[in-house]
Amino acid sequence: MDMSERGALGLDLFQPDAGRTGGAALPFYAEQAGEAALFEQAWRQRLPLLLKGPTGCGKTRFVEHMAARLGRPLVTVSCHDDLSAADLVGRHLIGAQGTVWADGPLTRAVRQGAICYLDEVVEARKDTTVVLHPLADDRRVLPIERTGELLAAPPGFMLVVSYNPGYQNLLKSLKPSTRQRFVALTLGYPEPVLETRIVEMESGVAPDLAARLVRLAQALRRLTEHDLDETASTRLLVMAARLAAGGVPLRAACRAAIVDALTDDADTAAALDEVVGAVL
Numbered sequence: 496m497d498m499s500e501r502g503a504l505g506l507d508l509f510q511p512d513a514g515r516t517g518g519a520a521l522p523f524y525a526e527q528a529g530e531a532a533l534f535e536q537a538w539r540q541r542l543p544l545l546l547k548g549p550t551g552c553g554k555t556r557f558v559e560h561m562a563a564r565l566g567r568p569l570v571t572v573s574c575h576d577d578l579s580a581a582d583l584v585g586r587h588l589i590g591a592q593g594t595v596w597a598d599g600p601l602t603r604a605v606r607q608g609a610i611c612y613l614d615e616v617v618e619a620r621k622d623t624t625v626v627l628h629p630l631a632d633d634r635r636v637l638p639i640e641r642t643g644e645l646l647a648a649p650p651g652f653m654l655v656v657s658y659n660p661g662y663q664n665l666l667k668s669l670k671p672s673t674r675q676r677f678v679a680l681t682l683g684y685p686e687p688v689l690e691t692r693i694v695e696m697e698s699g700v701a702p703d704l705a706a707r708l709v710r711l712a713q714a715l716r717r718l719t720e721h722d723l724d725e726t727a728s729t730r731l732l733v734m735a736a737r738l739a740a741g742g743v744p745l746r747a748a749c750r751a752a753i754v755d756a757l758t759d760d761a762d763t764a765a766a767l768d769e770v771v772g773a774v775l
């Protein structure tokens with residue numbers, strides 16, 4: 496089979512191809528526990544993936560890293576409560592030349608054989624499941640109702656969705672019929688040695704400072720008496736470390752990047768700040 500035949504069959508899309516990243520360095524991702532191999536197998540087996548985990552634990556970075564590693568383009572959509580099926584699939588736009596069809600990000604991703612990452616998918620409107628279901632099961636098709644097109648996903652295409660089980664209420668969780676279409680992978684905060692390395696790599700601070708910030712995160716994560724929706728994530732640690740690397744005194748960096756990011760309540764902020772003072 497020559498290359499043009501392979502291309503026509505979409506087979507070239509199915510091979511990891513570092514050349515597609517243009518030789519650019521892979522986005523840095525420190526693996527927690529075999530998730531890269533699992534992602535790659537899911538992609539090879541044409542299975543969609545559900546990533547679960549708290550905000551700021553590395554889900555987005557993981558997908559960016561894997562897309563580059565597999566040589567696939569990445570289309571990311573941050574879902575919100577107003578996001579509809581039409582926002583994902585596309586719509587007719589009225590222009591000077593009349594009405595033209597404009598692909599939405601999901602349609603673009605299917606056409607390109609890209610990895611399509613829907614971040615916080617439970618936020619999206621319920622009508623989005625109508626387009627996600629046929630893409631997420633064996634059919635791997637995207638029905639475009641408005642144009643009558645039924646788009647078959649090429650082998651390189653993969654649907655990845657994420658959600659944060661922590662802050663879903665009962666009204667906002669994935670329906671069993673949706674979640675059972677996906678292979679699920681749970682990420683938590685990285686264990687301390689790994690998280691220290693991440694903070695170091697992402698901010699350029701010295702290893703001992705990174706380790707102190709990770710100890711602080713662990714202390715904050717143990718706090719349960721405060722009614723916080725979220726706790727100190729790896730993202731917040733990296734932000735504090737970057738401020739500190741730029742010369743902001745450590746305590747002030749933690750206040751700005753961690754404490755004030757977690758709460759608006761003055762009493763809670765004072766309590767968190769006390770933990771910062773005690774640990775650092």
Ligand code: ADP
Pocket residue numbers: 523524525526527548549550551552553554555556557685693697729730733
């Ligand atoms: P999420 O998508 O889960 O909210 P992100 O992927 O945006 O989180 O992670 C936030 C930041 O934390 C990243 O920009 C990166 O600096 C850092 N980070 C978290 N986990 C990792 C990891 N395993 N490897 C490299 N960087 C990480």
